[in-house]
Amino acid sequence: MSARGLLLMGQCMPCIKKNASKIRIRRMELDKNLNMYFKKDEFYFAHDPQKLCKTGDVVLIRELPERLTRLITHAVEKVVYPLGDITDPISGKKVVVGKYREDIEMANQMFGKSEKAFDYDKAPPRGRLEGTKDFTHGETYIKYHEDGKDQPFAV
Amino acid sequence: MNKLLNIAQAVPRQFVRQYAFKSDLKIKWVRPEKIPCIKPEKSGDLSKLPKVNPGEVIPEYRDCKELETADETVRSLFKLENNPNYLTTRYYRDQMVKEVQRHRLDFGSMEAKLAKMTATIRRYQEHMDEHPRDKMIKVRLKELIDKRKKFLKYLRRWDYRRFEWILEKLDLVYKPPPSYFHWITRKESLQKLTDSYCEKLREDRLEAYHQELQAQQIPFLEEAVKKMEFVRKEQIACDVPITVTEQQIEEVKKELAELIKQRDISAENLRQKADSFN
Structure with missing residues (x-):
């Protein structure tokens, strides 16, 4: 292992390993035959005991001086873009698709905001429905066996 | 020729056939029953539509003053x-959209669209239970379920907390595709x-x-303490350079005490569990 401490940016993927996150690094690779670029994925396991990153987050990972286990070669440095909670890097405001959250909120206020509508201040942080209604933290599979038990990730 | 055959029989077979290999493990495989994609288990709808009140009037005529004083037959004409x-579908749809x-x-917002779709989907599912051969509605229902799933996928990427909120509000389950x-x-x-x-x-x-x-740890350490003490005593008695220090023995004793403590705690826990079961 080299001591370069190489930094990489990638997306966090669902992973069953404890203390580690699976990070996908997506690069473009030239196909010399067709003279075209195609995307190519590389997967790294990054040490992450506090589970900083959740599935879908864009994170920075740094290469460890020596590998921790057979799989774990990197450590999570920081979460750059949490999934579904994007901050515009120039103005520093929160964004939803093509609009600032403030602007949406302002429009709602002008039309008379509904009492039952979603409110960012009251909403708890991401991850409370994991395992009950939201199953994106793991990989799903096509159900292949009926064993009488509950298989939450079977589709 | 006979000789050759004899040799071939004497040598144990080296090559076991790989194809059509049959395992002799007693594993029983049960094929999961196919659930049609239009069923609520598959589409992710956890709850059903609530029942309509028996006397519910068409929404347009709800605040009509003439109806209040009208004849019973006339009133029944305006019931849902x-x-x-x-x-009725429209009534459910408006109710659901109003919630979110x-x-x-x-x-036109994503929440409103999802609520509208959910109301229609649940309505169609009720219809499909009654009329399982209605292919037109089946196709529409399937397409609508797929579209709702796609929209949920988008909403998750755009605004995670709102996505969670809508899942809770509409009582849906979201599973990513395999x-x-x-x-x-x-x-x-x-x-x-x-x-x-x-x-x-x-x-x-x-x-x-x-x-x-x-399980071997505690007896081993007990033995080790005894032996170390014995070796130390002998070394002092024979006037040979001492290799086992007091400190080393202390350390081993401390470790032993720690292990015994842990064992007692786990035994206590087990006993409590057994008691609670009884």
Whole structure:
């Protein structure tokens, strides 16, 4: 292992390993035959005991001086873009698709905001429905066996 | 020729056939029953539509003053149950959208769209239970379910907390699609089951070995303390350079005490569990 401490940016993927996150690094690779670029994925396991990153987050990972286990070669440095909670890097405001959250909120206020509508201040942080209604933290599979038990990730 | 045959029979067979290999493990595979994609279990709808009140009037005429004083026959003409089906669907749709919309006039936001779709989907599912051969509605329902799933996927990417909120509000379950599609076959399923069986076996054996080693720890340390003390005493008595220090013995004793404490605690826990079961 080299001591370069190489930094990489990638997306966090669902992973069953404890203390580690699976990070996908997506690069473009030239196909010399067709003279075209195609995307190519590389997967790294990054040490992450506090589970900083959740599935879908864009994170920075740094290469460890020596590998921790057979799989774990990197450590999570920081979460750059949490999934579904994007901050515009120039103005520093929160964004939803093509609009600032403030602007949406302002429009709602002008039309008379509904009492039952979603409110960012009251909403708890991401991850409370994991395992009950939201199953994106793991990989799903096509159900292949009926064993009488509950298989939450079977589709 | 006979000689050759004899040799061939004497040599144990080297090559076991790989194809059509049959495992003699007693693994029973049960093919999961196919659930149609339009069923609520598959589409992710956890709850059903609530029942309409028996006396519910068409929404347009709800605040009508003439109706209040009108004849009973006239009133019954304006009840939802005596009117076309689509009006009930519309009623449900408006009810559901009202729960999640951003403001009074919001019908185009993602939440409102999802609520509208959910109401229609549940309505169609009720219809499909009654009329299982209605292919037109079946196709529409399937397309609508797929579209709702796609919209949920988008909403998750755009605004995670709102996505969670809408899941809770509409009582939906979101499962991402599996990474690749394949048909369920007996062979592949049995391979997977065998793999998990082997994995479990391996883990069980490792665990058992771990337990065995742990059980040996306390007697070993007790023995070690005795032997170390004996060696030290002998070395002092024979005037040989002393290799075992007091500190080393203390350390081993401390470790031993720690282990015994842990064992007592776990035994206590086990006893309490057994008591609670009884």
